[in-house]
Amino acid sequence: MKDNHAATEHWCFADAQPCNDRSAASPRIEDAEHRVEPAVAPPELEQRTFDFLLLPGASMLSFSAAVEPLRMANMLDAQATYHWRTVSLDGKPVLFSNGMSASVDDRANSAGGADYAFVVAGARLDDRLEKSAAHWLYANLRTGARVGSISGGAQILARAGLLTNRDFTLHWEDRLGFSEKHPDLHPHDCLFCAQDKVITCGGGAAATDLVLHLISEHFTRRFALTVADMCVHFGIRQAEERPQSSLSLTVGSRNPHLIAAARMMAENLEEPLKLDTLAKRVGKSRRQLERLFTTHTNCTLAKFYKNLRLERGRKLLRDTDYKIATISAACGFTNATAFSRSFQKKYGIRPAELGRV
16 A cells, blocks of 8 residues: 555645635624523624535535524524535536536636635546545635535645644545545544634534534524524534444444453454454454344454455545556455455456456
């Protein structure tokens, strides 16, 4: 894997001067717990514009989850005059990941004077799309907008150098491919990160939490909670909260030893742990751990570990252009033949054929 990292390209926009002045961010109004009167926006906070650059393969759920709280806020308070518009790189309709297409308001030629500019993207983008989207982000950054990504758009910020020395996140399913391309960047396991002028969000329902967070900055937390109620969204999750772990669902139990073992496996795929070592680290004997996995997952400890490694291989095949030999090594297999044989046995298709399906 190590020899592929040096090829990662980073763009430099000489005329771009990202603004890190925190004073440019929207001021926070006193929290609702210390106020009696309803949330009312001061005149200077009445209008805010959101631009969403939609890229092919973007999640419609992530986009809708970001827009709907703005619409609800407008409906609840006449002074909450949020505006939003959608753009694409060519001005043509965009095909979402669910196969549905949507027309857009404009072409992303240059900055449109928005207060917020977000890229909504899927996992796989070619260099041309990434570079054009990065130029659009920088154009908005220069005009004072807070820029960011929702779901897979973080890879564009990374290629543009906007995530260096900055907390960020992206959809958990995209992290493997992202880390292979950008080994020096480490995404946080959280819902969203809102640092100075750059914002990142894991997508899905977390986009609603992000926008509710912004609404609470613009108005009050109480008003944002009212918007959340209208969205049938229970409360407002904090940025640092972890997305609901799928490990308990994967192992079919909330047993702490079982979940701890599954997490250690997931964190050690390239160089798999010895099963005796794994059992010792979670405070169980090898036999006890084997019994737990057989009972709750209906497969042996070794098979569960191999399945995790094969799942990583499937995601890398889908999200990257790495050769099978490189992916095999990243998944802890001694050679490509062993990986291909195990992969075909589990998924019924050879790794080389996956990209053509």
